[in-house]
Amino acid sequence: MERLKALEIFKAVADHGSFTKAADAAHVGVPSVSRAVQDLETLLGVQLFNRTTRKVTLTPVGHTVLEHAAGVLDCYEDLARVSNDIALDVSxxxxxxxxxxxxxxxxxxxxxxxxxxxxxxxxxxxxxxxxxxxxxxxxxxxxxxxxxxxxxxxxxxxxxxRFGMYASPAFLSGAGMPRHPDDVRPEHCMTVIAGSHDATLALTHAVTGERSALRARSAFRTNCPSALISATLDGLGMAVLPESIARLSESRGELVRVLNDWRAPSLxxxxxxxxxxxxxxxxxxxxxxxxxxxxxxxxxSLSPLRMPPNVPAVAHIKAHAHGARWAA
The missing domain is CATH 3.40.190.10 (Periplasmic binding protein-like II)
Incomplete structure (x- = not known):
């Protein structure tokens, strides 16, 4: 950029025939103009201007350098204009x-x-x-x-x-609805955030603050949430799933959220x-x-409890009174 600025100053001196007028046009001091021209002459190894007390004129080689400098500055302006157009275009x-x-x-x-x-x-x-x-x-x-x-x-x-614990209605009909994390058998527990075969997930009761844990020791292991949902739908066990991923299956009645009052750490x-x-x-x-x-x-996620489709208002009120949590 310093060399580009030197070319701009050199062109300004050539256009105005004066170091003072070039300084005004470039919004810099006269010493800066003089230094920029001297540095450019040193870099190129030629004399660009004939200087007298009354005027500044280009040397023959200065005319040649000016032609090339003008071309370089024009190319830079085109580049800046194109880049600006791209930067301002949402495409x-x-x-x-x-x-x-x-x-x-x-x-x-x-x-x-x-x-x-x-x-x-x-x-x-x-x-x-x-x-x-x-x-x-x-x-x-x-x-x-x-x-x-x-x-x-x-x-x-x-x-x-955020995470929740989910199971299929068919699985719950056989295993029963857990009321406490201790009711979940480790071999029936799956989690997508498990880094090992035997994963332990800390839980906290939202009301009492009681602490407990789920131990996931299912034979089925995966880091793919959709695969874990499929296994849960097939009745393989209960799964700890991201709420946002399980929400659709829950809204369809394919999955049921269990242990509603227990909270797993969010990520x-x-x-x-x-x-x-x-x-x-x-x-x-x-x-x-x-x-x-x-x-x-x-x-x-903090909005008031909402009633799922086709659930009578009375049932909704009773569920709310007992601390149940419908899917949003």
């Missing part, structure tokens, strides 16, 4: 990485609305397991669950990922990207969209 490709634990059910409607609002943006969403890098080389943005963002990246908080959910500076407008727009949408999602 182009955008890649977003999403962990399976977060799930697409809560994200897909947001991305669909975003692409409808910005039809020239193409959003490539990839499911990842984040066992390696938190933000892949080709990704513009990454959603991270339960992991810290690299120090070199920017992280924005999204709605926390921090972050939106990660590399820098705040010079982000394309399409990326900035999606960042704002996701942060705003999941801010609403956070608020929605």
């Amino acid at each position: 182009g490709d955008l890649r977003l990485e999403v962990p399976a634990l977060f799930g697409m059910s809560r994200l897909a409607p947001i991305l669909a609305n975003f692409t409808r609002e910005h039809p020239k943006v193409r959003v490539d969403t990839r499911l990842v397991d984040h066992q390696g890098e938190t933000l892949g080389d080709l990704a513009d943005l990454s959603i991270v669950v339960g992991r810290a963002a690299p120090a070199s990246c920017v992280a924005r908080q999204l709605a926390a990922t 921090d959910t972050l939106l990660v990207y590399r820098t705040r500076r010079n982000l394309p407008l399409r990326v900035r727009k999606l960042i704002d969209c996701l942060v705003a949408s999941f801010g609403d999602d956070e608020a929605g």
